[in-house]
Amino acid sequence: MRIGELAHRTGVTTRALRYYEEQNLLTAERSSSGQRHYAEDAVERIRLIRQLYAAGLNSKTVAELTPDVVDGRATPQLLQRLDAERDDLDQRITDLIRTRDRLDSVIRGASANMHTGARCPRIADA
Amino acid sequence: MRIGELAHRTGVTTRALRYYEEQNLLTAERSSSGQRHYAEDAVERIRLIRQLYAAGLNSKTVAELTPDVVDGRATPQLLQRLDAERDDLDQRITDLIRTRDRLDSVIRGASANMHTGARCPRIADA
DNA sequence: CTTGCCTTTGACGTCAACGTCAACTTTTAC
DNA sequence: GTAAAAGTTGACGTTGACGTCAAAGGCAAG
Numbered sequence: 001m002r003i004g005e006l007a008h009r010t011g012v013t014t015r016a017l018r019y020y021e022e023q024n025l026l027t028a029e030r031s032s033s034g035q036r037h038y039a040e041d042a043v044e045r046i047r048l049i050r051q052l053y054a055a056g057l058n059s060k061t062v063a064e065l066t067p068d069v070v071d072g073r074a075t076p077q078l079l080q081r082l083d084a085e086r087d088d089l090d091q092r093i094t095d096l097i098r099t100r101d102r103l104d105s106v107i108r109g110a111s112a113n114m115h116t117g118a119r120c121p122r123i124a125d126a
Numbered sequence: 127m128r129i130g131e132l133a134h135r136t137g138v139t140t141r142a143l144r145y146y147e148e149q150n151l152l153t154a155e156r157s158s159s160g161q162r163h164y165a166e167d168a169v170e171r172i173r174l175i176r177q178l179y180a181a182g183l184n185s186k187t188v189a190e191l192t193p194d195v196v197d198g199r200a201t202p203q204l205l206q207r208l209d210a211e212r213d214d215l216d217q218r219i220t221d222l223i224r225t226r227d228r229l230d231s232v233i234r235g236a237s238a239n240m241h242t243g244a245r246c247p248r249i250a251d252a
Numbered sequence: 253c254t255t256g257c258c259t260t261t262g263a264c265g266t267c268a269a270c271g272t273c274a275a276c277t278t279t280t281a282c
Numbered sequence: 283g284t285a286a287a288a289g290t291t292g293a294c295g296t297t298g299a300c301g302t303c304a305a306a307g308g309c310a311a312g
Binding site: 015019023031058059 | 298299300301302307308309
Binding site: 089110 | 177178180181204205208209211212215216218219221222223224225226228229230232233236237
């Protein structure tokens with residue numbers, strides 16, 4: 001499939017796809033005239049890339065974690081990187097849960113007081 | 127306390143503190159010569175701001191969620207905003223957990239195969 | 253063959269959250 | 283009093299992940 005279809009099927013722009021290629025996150029066959037052609041599995045690869053971006057990784061890190069043309073054998077170094085990123089991610093999840101709980105307690109306090117007309121606890125004190 | 131001490135105690139730079147003020151996330155008393163002076167609770171407020179930034183909110187949103195000089199009474203609009211942000215955050219947490227689990231399965235597969243010498247599952251297929 | 257859409261490369265623009273530097277004034281230490 | 287340290291405003295620089303536009307070539311339909 002060509003770039004437009006891949007873009008449409010993954011919900012990202014063609015500009016983003018070219019950017020991913022520039023960052024070595026994605027490769028493409030080229031037709032004789034120079035147009036990019038992608039296989040089916042590119043769709044899933046884009047999803048993976050987006051997922052890792054959403055997890056806060058930058059393109060360099062994503063490239064390091066997803067070597068796509070090596071022989072499928074993990075090096076100890078790669079394993080170590082994966083482990084480190086997993087732990088980072090875990091820490092961020094913990095922090096976000098804490099933040100969510102803090103929001104929850106503010107919301108509970110505020111909505112309870114809405115009816116009584118009492119003052120709400122200041123969000124900073126939650 | 128002055129800006130340097132607040133910066134030191136919160137681990138952010140003075141530039142960041144001035145930026146927060148510019149974005150209406152933070153207010154400060156001014157001495158006659160124009161220097162900023164902060165009360166104790168500024169420390170906790172900075173932590174809150176950092177926490178919300180870490181949760182992916184931008185300064186405009188943080189400002190809207192933490193009106194600091196109003197009378198402590200939540201408006202229905204504020205409550206609605208808080209609720210919406212909470213739901214956004216919850217969705218992001220869910221996504222991150224999915225990503226973490228995907229990383230986990232890759233790591234387990236890879237480290238198991240390290241010893242057998244077998245090929246690892248490609249990360250994209252996890 | 254031409255019309256219209258798709259694709260190519262290249263280059264400049266954007267936006268948020270600050271970093272950095274300059275020029276200057278205040279406060280602190282001795 | 284004087285030098286060092288800390289504070290002030292203002293302005294320009296940075297970074298990452300693209301957006302946007304220009305100029306040009308490719309491709310199926312009629």
